[in-house]
Amino acid sequence: MSDICRYGFGPEYQQLFDMVERYSRENLHELSARMDDEDWFPRDEYRKLGALGVLGITLPAEYGGADMDEAAQAMVAHAIAKWNPSISLSYLASDNLCANNLNRHGSAAQREKYLPGICDGSLLGALGLTEPGAGSDALGSMATRARRDGDNYILNGRKLYITNGPEADLVLVYAKTSPEHGAHGISAFVVERGFSGFGIEKELDKMGYRGSPTGELVFEDCIVPAENLIGEENKGVRVVMSGLDLERALLAAHCVGICERALELSVEFAKGREQFGTAIGNHQLVQRMLAHMYTETASMRGFCYQILKECEGLSDDEVGHGEIHMRTAASVLLAGRAINRVLDNGMQIHGGMGFMREMEINRLYRCAKILEIGAGTREIRELIIGGELVK
Ligand SMILES: Cc1cc2nc3c(=O)[nH]c(=O)nc-3n(C[C@H](O)[C@H](O)[C@H](O)COP(=O)(O)OP(=O)(O)OC[C@H]3O[C@@H](n4cnc5c(N)ncnc54)[C@H](O)[C@@H]3O)c2cc1C
Structure with missing residues (x-):
């Protein structure tokens, strides 16, 4: 039904779409009932998408990515969503919200450290912007703070409704480094699951997209090495x-x-x-x-x-x-x-x-x-x- 070439994309896009659509129909569709019933995230099945070459689609080939663009990533999301919307949502959170932003804005060292794991499926990513008091006004009302302390930043705050949060190995987190500058005092950080002071407050029980884990994350004097700042401070x-x-x-x-x-x-x-x-x-x-x-x-x-x-x-x-x-x-x-x-x-x-x-x-x-x-x-x-x- 989806003739991608019709919209001006080359045959390589159509091939990608057809391959992912077929794989999702044959392998991911059958998981969706159990995911819905048990709110179960099939981590092993997600990892297999790495071997298939669909994780890290926009990431450089040197890290195991496919060096394609966001349109290709959208086609993967489209093809998976048709057969398993929950896996597609988790894919978007990890591959686009976390990894694509990291690739576009991170340093060479950060890319080298995290992107190969995203591409082979061993790492799952998430993005933490929304907070209990900061939804639509995510930037203006952001209460999470990051303060420089020697070679580290110390993060304090909470992030709510974070897709993949309970399972993620790394979270791209936004926090205010210069609150007096409002939206222009925000910085982005990569926080690893094991960092001291980082925790998962709770996994949320949703009406839909069950099996794509969503959680509330807490940062209590969470120690983040300064090298995990993404881009420049306050940018x-x-x-x-x-x-x-x-x-x-x-x-x-x-x-x-x-x-x-x-x-x-x-x-x-x-x-x-x-x-x-x-x-x-x-x-x-x-x-x-x-x-x-x-x-x-x-x-x-x-x-x-x-x-x-x-x-x-x-x-x-x-x-x-x-x-x-x-x-x-x-x-x-x-x-x-x-x-x-x-x-x-x-x-x-x-x-x-x-x-x-x-x-x-x-x-x-x-x-x-x-x-x-x-x-x-x-x-x-x-x-x-x-x-x-x-x-
Ligand atoms: C399943 C799920 C997954 C999510 N995944 C992520 C994620 O991975 N990362 C992340 O950071 N966030 C995530 N979110 C958060 C999501 O982006 C927010 O829920 C959304 O931005 C809305 O914020 P809110 O829920 O606080 O609603 P509110 O901002 O409180 O809005 C409530 C209502 O008020 C309206 N409203 C607010 N301001 C105005 C205005 N100025 N004018 C008119 N109407 C207005 C809204 O449109 C809405 O109808 C997720 C949410 C869910 C439920």
């Missing part, structure tokens, strides 16, 4: 803003994968379920729901891949503001709204059966809502777009 806002635009473009592709699967399931169900002496798919009101699902999925796929194309080759100075800031926000605004309508129709087609937890459509439905909340809520996306339009 963390650049890392956040450039990363957020790409994250939004990638999350839109993740939504496309889920919608494609929801449509497949709904068509299958509509052909098999009979009422009034015929398959419900022969009733025109059911066909209308399928038609809307198809159209919304096709339009989000087109817009999402168009924006990914526009992200190609952008430097850090070109993202986080202006046209691309607006367009990546628009891509995920559209995708987040559309996926909720697509899943609503998918559930409706499944009737009472769809309300049963064990149904795949039910699992997908429970994922949809967060896609209008994470990576900037629907309202924050609207504020970005509206603000740029009236500038």
Whole structure:
């Protein structure tokens, strides 16, 4: 269904997408029911993605990466999400939010230390920005502090709702080094799981994306070596803003994968379920729901891949503001709204059966809502777009 070449990407992208889609269908799909039931993260299966060559897709070949761009990473997220949204979400947190930011902004020594493990799957990454008192106003209200103490920084604070947090080996953490400078006093650090003063407060119990671990992290006089500062002190806002635009473009592709699967399931169900002496798919009101699902999925796929194309080759100075800031926000605004309508129709087609937890459509439905909340809520996306339009 996803002809990637149609959007102007070369055959190597199509090959990558097809390979990951096939692997996910044959190997990851069967894990999703247990992941949902037991909130189990299949770490060994995640590691195998390294051997397959899909981890570290944007990272340099010298570290074991594939040296491709964020569009390729989006295609991997799309292909996995179709068959196992939870693994795709964890993949995005590790491979994009953590490792891609580390590669773009870290030193050669930091890249050398952490990126090979990301590529072979032995290391899982996370990104810690949100806090109990700092969600949409993540930068302004950030309370986590980092104070220089000789060769170390001492971190104190909490990070909430962190994807992969409970399992992660390394977390890219934002903290205020010069609180008096507000958003311009933020720095980024790599914190390793074993650092003194770093702990996992709790693993959170979610309605959807179960099996992709989410946690609250605490830093209590956490000792972070100064060499783990990413980029320059007080320049963390650049890392956040450039990363957020790409994250939004990638999350839109993740939504496309889920919608494609929801449509497949709904068509299958509509052909098999009979009422009034015929398959419900022969009733025109059911066909209308399928038609809307198809159209919304096709339009989000087109817009999402168009924006990914526009992200190609952008430097850090070109993202986080202006046209691309607006367009990546628009891509995920559209995708987040559309996926909720697509899943609503998918559930409706499944009737009472769809309300049963064990149904795949039910699992997908429970994922949809967060896609209008994470990576900037629907309202924050609207504020970005509206603000740029009236500038
Ligand atoms: C499953 C999951 C995974 C996540 N993963 C990560 C992760 O890996 N790393 C990370 O750092 N964070 C992560 N997050 C956090 C996520 O990014 C935040 O939840 C999100 O940014 C919203 O913050 P909040 O929940 O505090 O909501 P709030 O900011 O409190 O917002 C509540 C409501 O108020 C609205 N609102 C707030 N300000 C305004 C305004 N100015 N104008 C209009 N409306 C406004 C919001 O749009 C929303 O509707 C995750 C969250 C979840 C649930």
